[in-house]
Amino acid sequence: MKKLIIANWKMNPASLKEAKDIFNATKKSLAGLKNAEVVVCPPSIYIAELADKAAKVGVGAQNVFYEDGKRSHTGEISAKMLKSIGAKYVIIGHSERRTLGETDEVINRKILAALEAGLKVVFCAGEETRDAENQFYNVVKGQITEGLRGINQNLLKNIVLAYEPVWAISSNSNAKADNPGSVFEISVLIRKILMEFAGGDLARKIPIIYGGSVNAENAEKFIKEGGVDGLLVGSKSLNKEEFRKILSSMSS
Template sequence: VGMLNTAKIPANVDVVVAPSQVHAATVKASLRADVRVSGQDVWKQGNGAFTGETSAEMLKDLGAEFTLVGHSERREKGETNEIVAKKAAYALEKGLGVIACIGETKETREANQTVAYITEQLNAYAAEIKDWTNVVIAYEPIWAIGTGLTASPDQAQEVHASIRAWLNEKVSPEAADKTRVIYGGSVGAKNAPELSQKEDIDGFLVGGASLKPDFLQIINAQNPTANVGGAVNVAINGFGRIGRLVLRAAATNPLINIVAINDPFISTTYMEYMLEYDTVHGKFAGSLSHDDKHIFVNGKPIRVFNEMNPANIKWG
């Protein structure tokens, strides 16, 4: 939340976050107004004796404006195309935007049946949805979710073009022109710029990378050289108790990125020891290691200098 609140978000980019339902109200209250909140799932009808489910009405009460439906992790639990489509239709009826997920397995991809598979999913949605104005289609190849694998930009574009063609034929030319079709599947800062240049890719459904500073680069994928805001790079001069306190505080703060430490009297070996067995602030709870030029805090490298005069350092 803090990272997004300080980020530079282009005027032509819509950012929607989908926290767990129990945290949705807190996230909504804490976020800047131009970042909207989505549910991760929704039930297929209204309030009632449906233990553990979240209705569209409940999501509206929490301040959500969207909901995901049909995510692969929900389909793995046995949700059929028909159930997913009913969820989408009810959420739309109650005024939520719907991010309708589709995607194929690795076996389907290898059998060259991707388009046929996702067309079946889309047809199920079309049987229930009458107005596509507030629908976003999210193509997430299941084989690329959380695996580090990703569809190549050309593979993703091919599927997105087929979705656009389906919209034109089965819904309307207007829906084909206006419905956003977004890609999800190990999207990161490195592949987002090239993916974003494809004609039929209108955005991204981001998983793990949304919890990292890389998310700001994904938001700015069409302008990768922009200053995206977010975390501030900080260097520490002096590794006494104040310097160590700053480093500890920054270790759990996504808005502060410690990039360097300078102390002319302390080696990386002793820095690690001082941080781990700190008699002032207590034993460090994370992981620590070092080499000749860095100390690694929770796996992150921090450059160490031993200059008497900090002016001699090219901080970067």
């Protein structure tokens, strides 16, 4: 199975020219790479332009609204709109959105809307802190079960589960990547949660990826030792050489 690498550009870069430059460099980095599928999630204003030139690179969104435009929602973008301009994926439940007040209920509604519109969902879950009593596991379990509540099992095949502990995200002060051994243990626990929710056969088909201070030095270890199906890369996906090295490590 190909490893799934999601590039979350967040609110970057500042111009379409820069976005095209980084995107073109990403496409060049894929030359000869057979073991990875790459999806770039730029700010929404760049999606249409980049999707038109996507070729072997998928394009996704970083956010979506849960209604389809039948009501007035100033400033929002629906799943159908994203789909119409070429988006194939959408990130939902990222901790930086949760910090702005998005609840598990809102995240669940967004996931439902995105799946119904035909988008694949990168569903993020992860604890704010790691406690010695391992109560953080219940936090992650709650996020997953509430986020997937009421979803038709036929649509679960379009879910990617991204484990991204908040304390490991590079944009946070004192952030430090989790270690591959710990990620392996948690990915096993997450797989068990998915099995309880959806049954064994379906749960085994849902990719589990890791995010949180991923860089060229640790990317390969998270895949080989952490046992995950891919990576969610933040700031390092904007650094052309660093991201090239991350992608290159997928073929070793």
